Amino acid sequence: MxxxxKQRRIQVIALAVxxxxxxxxxxxxxxxxxINFFRSPSEIAAAxxxxxxxxxxxxxxxxxxxxxxxxxxxxxxVTDGGASIPVSYDGILPDLFEEGQGMVGQGRYIEGTFEAVEILAKHDETYMPAEVVDALKEQGVYRETDEGPAIN
Structure with a gap:
């Protein structure tokens, strides 16, 4: 008995696994x-x-x-201070999209140009995606000031 x-318990555990x-x-x-992976312009230029x-x-x-x-x-x-990648986009850009500001684009890298299917812009004057901040810090061009983030 x-x-x-014991045998029944082992069978139940095996079935659960x-x-x-x-x-x-x-x-x-x-x-x-x-699942979409994030890359900085320097990573794209290198590989x-x-x-x-x-x-x-x-x-x-x-x-x-x-x-x-x-x-x-x-x-x-688009640049991270180490490399610059050309981007092509056919669509309406976000209202907050402008030169010198942070952005994230989703798409494919085809024949030396990133062909974006979606462009996201910052949502206020101090916001920048964490991945972008990390990439800019690696390049040594990002610094924090009293007024907020700044790019060297």
Whole structure:
């Protein structure tokens, strides 16, 4: 009788482990397209991603680089102080998008240009995404002042 209870307990535990493994695999499979990696312009310049990879780029919009084309087509350059990457976007930019300010774009790096499908801008005068701040600190161009963050 005692051996039967122990055997049943082991079977239940084994079944629970298998169910957990299957559910984890299904969740990972469902999320595979929802995970977007962040890269700074320096990382992209050093190791360009595949043209099929969807990822996010963040940095500062380079002063004097915004060119508006026909309709909603816009091109500009994004930098982190170490490298500068050209960005192409066809759509309506956020109201707070401007030169010298932080931005995050989502898209693909194709033939030397980041083709964005979404552009996000800062939401107030001191906000900058944590990934962008980290990348700028690595480059040595970010510093904190009494008035808020500043770029060297």
């Amino acid at each position: 005692r051996g039967l209870k 298998v169910a957990l493994a299957i559910s984890t695999a299904l969740i990972g499979y469902a999320m595979r397209d929802g 360009p991603p595949a043209p099929t990879e969807l990822f996010r780029i963040g940095g500062l919009v380079e002063d004097g680089s915004v060119l508006r084309g026909q309709g909603t087509k816009v091109t500009f350059r």
